[in-house]
Amino acid sequence: MTDKKDVLQPSLWTPRPVDETIAVYADWADRYHAEVTERGYQTPDRLAAALTKFAALDTEILDFGCGTGIGGAALRKVGFRTIDGTDVTRQMLDQVADRSIYRKTWHASPADMGFAAGSYPVIVAVGVISLGAAPPETLAPLIDMMPEHGLLAMSYNDPTLADQSYADALDAVCDAGLAEVIFREHGPHLDDVGMGSDVIILRHT
Numbered sequence: 001m002t003d004k005k006d007v008l009q010p011s012l013w014t015p016r017p018v019d020e021t022i023a024v025y026a027d028w029a030d031r032y033h034a035e036v037t038e039r040g041y042q043t044p045d046r047l048a049a050a051l052t053k054f055a056a057l058d059t060e061i062l063d064f065g066c067g068t069g070i071g072g073a074a075l076r077k078v079g080f081r082t083i084d085g086t087d088v089t090r091q092m093l094d095q096v097a098d099r100s101i102y103r104k105t106w107h108a109s110p111a112d113m114g115f116a117a118g119s120y121p122v123i124v125a126v127g128v129i130s131l132g133a134a135p136p137e138t139l140a141p142l143i144d145m146m147p148e149h150g151l152l153a154m155s156y157n158d159p160t161l162a163d164q165s166y167a168d169a170l171d172a173v174c175d176a177g178l179a180e181v182i183f184r185e186h187g188p189h190l191d192d193v194g195m196g197s198d199v200i201i202l203r204h205t
């Protein structure tokens, strides 16, 4: 029997070119939702709970890198009502089982996120700007897409926290005065491997 701890490591949490990232998620798409749920994926609920402290429940939210909809479902559970979703992996979007989670979804490309700058006061990115998913260079352009005082709620899991390039990307946007961290908390990410994550909320200046 394959040990669950071996299924995703070390293959998932490593840097890779964007085409390979999409291929990894395309291949994983039909099993992703059940697997991460079974493994005790905690970050979406933690991020959604944190966001209720800073955003009104009727705020329009973009779930960036929404995957199969786990983050959107967590946002709905705490009462957010207007959520759109986008992802670069079409097969992940095809697996959004509950179509009532999102007002709309679309397939984006890493070069074109497919929405107008300033159109979402809140963007969430659960496990997206992450080792093995979107590269650290995704952070600054995503912040550029936010309106003044817009919020970006995101997470860095433990392997991502240990990769200096992701810490540097966060420091760079803060040091440049583009955003400030208004919430940051470490807690459980994946129960079965005892992995943690930071939930981080940034406010665009």
Ligand SMILES: C[S@@+](CC[C@H](N)C(=O)[O-])C[C@H]1O[C@@H](n2cnc3c(N)ncnc32)[C@H](O)[C@@H]1O
Pocket: 021, 022, 025, 044, 064, 065, 066, 067, 068, 069, 070, 071, 086, 087, 088, 089, 092, 109, 110, 125, 126, 127, 128, 133, 134, 135, 138
């Ligand atoms: C670990 S999954 C997280 C999915 C979902 N947010 C969740 O919490 O279940 C990472 C997702 O990021 C997407 N992704 C990777 N690079 C991306 C990029 N540059 N832009 C948007 N989504 C990206 C992948 O296709 C995948 O669906």
